[in-house]
Amino acid sequence: MNFVSRFFTALFTKQKMSQTAWTVVAIFLLAVFAGFICYPPAWNKSVDWLNAQKNQSVVFKIVPNIPQFFNLPFRLGLDLQGGTHLVYEADLSNIEKGQYTNSMQGVRDVIERRVNLFGVAEPLVQVDTVGSHYRLIVELAGVKDIHQAITMIGETPSLDFREERLAAATQAILEQYNALSSEEQKTFTEDPYFSRTELTGKYLKNSTLQFDQNTNVPQVGLEFNDEGAKIFETITSRNVGKRIAIYLDGSPISAPTVNETISGGKAQITGNFTYNDAKQLVQRLNAGALPVPIKLISQQSVGASLGEKSLQQSLLAGLIGILAVALFMIFWYRLPGLLAVLALIIYSAIVLMIFKLIPVTLTLAGIAGFILSVGMAVDANILIFERLKEELRWGKSLGGAIDEGFKRAWTSIRDSNASSLITCLVLFWLGTSVIKGFALTLAIGIIISMFSAIFVTRNFLKLFVSEGMEKRLWWFGVKKIKN
Numbered sequence: 001m002n003f004v005s006r007f008f009t010a011l012f013t014k015q016k017m018s019q020t021a022w023t024v025v026a027i028f029l030l031a032v033f034a035g036f037i038c039y040p041p042a043w044n045k046s047v048d049w050l051n052a053q054k055n056q057s058v059v060f061k062i063v064p065n066i067p068q069f070f071n072l073p074f075r076l077g078l079d080l081q082g083g084t085h086l087v088y089e090a091d092l093s094n095i096e097k098g099q100y101t102n103s104m105q106g107v108r109d110v111i112e113r114r115v116n117l118f119g120v121a122e123p124l125v126q127v128d129t130v131g132s133h134y135r136l137i138v139e140l141a142g143v144k145d146i147h148q149a150i151t152m153i154g155e156t157p158s159l160d161f162r163e164e165r166l167a168a169a170t171q172a173i174l175e176q177y178n179a180l181s182s183e184e185q186k187t188f189t190e191d192p193y194f195s196r197t198e199l200t201g202k203y204l205k206n207s208t209l210q211f212d213q214n215t216n217v218p219q220v221g222l223e224f225n226d227e228g229a230k231i232f233e234t235i236t237s238r239n240v241g242k243r244i245a246i247y248l249d250g251s252p253i254s255a256p257t258v259n260e261t262i263s264g265g266k267a268q269i270t271g272n273f274t275y276n277d278a279k280q281l282v283q284r285l286n287a288g289a290l291p292v293p294i295k296l297i298s299q300q301s302v303g304a305s306l307g308e309k310s311l312q313q314s315l316l317a318g319l320i321g322i323l324a325v326a327l328f329m330i331f332w333y334r335l336p337g338l339l340a341v342l343a344l345i346i347y348s349a350i351v352l353m354i355f356k357l358i359p360v361t362l363t364l365a366g367i368a369g370f371i372l373s374v375g376m377a378v379d380a381n382i383l384i385f386e387r388l389k390e391e392l393r394w395g396k397s398l399g400g401a402i403d404e405g406f407k408r409a410w411t412s413i414r415d416s417n418a419s420s421l422i423t424c425l426v427l428f429w430l431g432t433s434v435i436k437g438f439a440l441t442l443a444i445g446i447i448i449s450m451f452s453a454i455f456v457t458r459n460f461l462k463l464f465v466s467e468g469m470e471k472r473l474w475w476f477g478v479k480k481i482k483n
Contacts, residue, residue, distance in 0.1 A: 038349055043069040050066055076141065077364075078140075080362060083139065087298035088153075088297065090107060090294050107291055124139040128432060159200060159201030159246070159247070160200045162246075173191075203225055206222075207223070208223075218275050219268050221266065222268065232265055243256065244256065244258055256270070318367065318371050333381075333477050346452065354448070360441060363437045365434045369441035373448075373449055376446060377452055380454075384409040387409045413450065420446050425439075425443070
């Protein structure tokens with residue numbers, strides 16, 4: 001009760017203590033806001049009940065409803081949510097050495113577009129270097145159909161237009177084919193009916209999913225760029241009355257007859273498409289071709305049940321660790337330890353809020369980084385409290401001991417945290433995706449821990465510790481004063 005009366009007395013006085021009291025109010029408001037961000041149902045359930053009671057009242061029914069708190073989910077990584085982990089190696093043998101980085105960025109951009117079209121929420125696509133090998137890491141959280149994902153990522157659709165050969169040319173090629181042995185015929189690739197033109201998928205500007213107005217059958221609409229439109233117009237002008245075949249991945253899709261010269265650079269692919277086939281073809285065509293070939297070298301699938309189990313075990317480990325630290329702080333440092341535990345709870349709420357707002361992808365390694373940052377936050381408090389106890393043993397006043405404890409401990413806290421932040425920066429810059437997750441959560445935790453230890457704990461001590469406690473040094477873990 002002494003703490004409560006002291007708080008409200010300080011809050012509405014013109015003393016210096018009133019500034020500290022209002023600072024503590026701001027800290028608690030921030031903590032409450034962070035708590036609602038982390039767990040919106042704590043607010044929303046109460047709001048639903050209040051709105052229901054209000055709407056039953058004739059007097060208050062006209063009052064607008066209290067808004068609910070927005071619900072931001074934590075972004076879980078592959079090892080917690082389950083999904084697919086794919087590693088591709090790029091073939092850069094035909095690329096100049098100085099263009100390796102640009103080529104890999106181009107590959108990453110194309111793969112990212114394909115993955116986004118696949119409908120994966122928050123995919124991870126990044127370039128990795130192992131010695132002289134350039135690799136692409138793709139993580140698709142929540143993806144169950146791994147084979148469809150591999151097809152979407154790795155296959156590049158090859159689109160080209162071919163014009164009908166003259167009868168004499170067709171006959172000559174067929175005679176050439178018939179003259180070959182059975183083994184040679186297997187490797188014969190010349191098309192006897194259609195010859196290639198210069199119009200290919202590289203001139204494609206856009207493709208769309210369309211439906212035939214009469215039959216409602218799905219078809220694919222094509223739109224070429226300016227150069228492609230001119231080529232298409234030239235090809236159709238010299239093939240009026242003949243067929244132009246559209247080939248996809250080396251196989252004919254359709255071969256419509258050209259009735260007149262087609263200008264404007266638009267065409268259609270018709271065939272026996274299902275809705276899903278046509279939609280997937282549109283997506284693949286719009287994603288574009290890969291700048292360099294890639295080969296799948298590693299494939300790993302994590303089940304959702306395994307990820308859920310890992311998440312539960314991680315949360316349990318974190319709670320046990322925080323509880324053990326809290327008990328130690330209260331047992332060893334008494335009242336300052338209790339205030340430090342309160343600051344630690346606020347620290348955890350703020351860090352988790354930041355994880356949601358950025359958002360940070362939480363993996364097992366990332367959770368480990370967060371738990372480690374909790375330990376570092378406690379370590380900062382230990383440095384301060386040990387210095388505080390030392391000053392009290394030397395007979396300093398409580399207020400002077402608090403100021404001196406924070407002042408003398410700050411140098412050590414600053415240097416150790418700066419070193420840790422530099423290490424986090426190096427790990428994030430050079431590490432793999434797992435290491436980056438660890439480095440990011442640890443760095444965020446370290447930055448907030450300095451705010452928690454220096455600002456939050458200090459204001460708590462200033463407000464809740466009265467000068468009359470100098471006679472009760474046991475509350476600070478001090479047994480006797482040195483002479």
